[in-house]
Amino acid sequence: MNHMDGRSFSAAQDFLLEAKKFWTTQMYPLLRQQDQAMAATGAGPVHARMQQSDLYPFFAWMERHLQRMKYAGRYGLAPWHDTQRAELEQHLSAISIDIVPGFALPPYYRSFDVHQHPGGLMGDSLAGFVYERGARSTTPLDKHFDLHHRFTNLIAQWMQPQRILDLGCGFGKSTRPFAQTFAQAQLTATDLSMPCLKLARHLDAKEHIGHVTYLQADACASGLPGARHDLVTSTMLLHELPLPHLRELFAQAYHLLEPGGWTVHLDFLPQVQPGADEFTHFIHAGHSVRNNEPYMQSLAAFDLKGHLQGLGFSDISIEPFAENDQALQADYPFWRFPWTVVKARKPL
């Protein structure tokens, strides 16, 4: 029987977060040092060097199993939220979200437990709550809140969008900074996950945000009328899409934008990071496998610029993004996601 209470849940989750920080700030720099020393002695390519490493198996085990324990362990997010099921379901019971005509869930979406979330984001009515709590420590050294605001602030440097579409909005964490920064804008936010969309609306109400329209829609077959938006954006969506869907997402963005509008995406691309080398790529590919993110590697290998050019976009840029003030220094020592901003314009 599980005797979890709030205190034991918090203590266990705090322990896991501290272990993840140790992995990020101690194990990763040590592994990199070890790899550089091996490379200097000509010990073959990075995967061969890591085969010889005594540290790499522990590094890999920690990455996989800290995340597993965070979500599904005895004191995990899924069992903890289950203990409060009735109360949490009550918060969402009166919320109804529109579904776009012709909506169909793409089959890939429920075929694996994305980032080790049991059942994924559609497997349970509480999936949004579980994901919201989990996302608070996605980047263990930085507040995730800062990341989303930094992205919105970056966009505000060159445009003041009036009609914004946030694709793959989850529980609204990427949407709310847009709603706050561009308070006069019309905002639409879409996702496949109904539990996340309902939570997004619930959290908006708590923050007195009332001008976001949430819709259940596939970002790659949106069912929305074209040429209605001056900004089509996403945060952490691209790496969740199989290649044919990724291609389609940008075709959709082109269709949905007004002439002169921008499409801007925050996601992960190791190759554009300062100082990126074969170790960077190896660690990113390993993360994809260990964290159940099967499409991260096809995104990293995809010719995004060529695809955007082929669709007719102009002003294309693909640049690293700093989630904190030090992150893009070439000697930044800690593990980090290879945050990248992909930006392109539909010509006038």
Ligand SMILES: C[S@@+](CC[C@H](N)C(=O)[O-])C[C@H]1O[C@@H](n2cnc3c(N)ncnc32)[C@H](O)[C@@H]1O
């Ligand atoms: C990593 S989460 C990011 C959520 C949010 N943008 C944020 O920054 O917190 C990715 C989201 O994309 C959604 N998603 C995945 N495939 C999608 C698709 N084809 N169409 C719409 N949403 C999708 C998932 O349900 C999930 O909520």
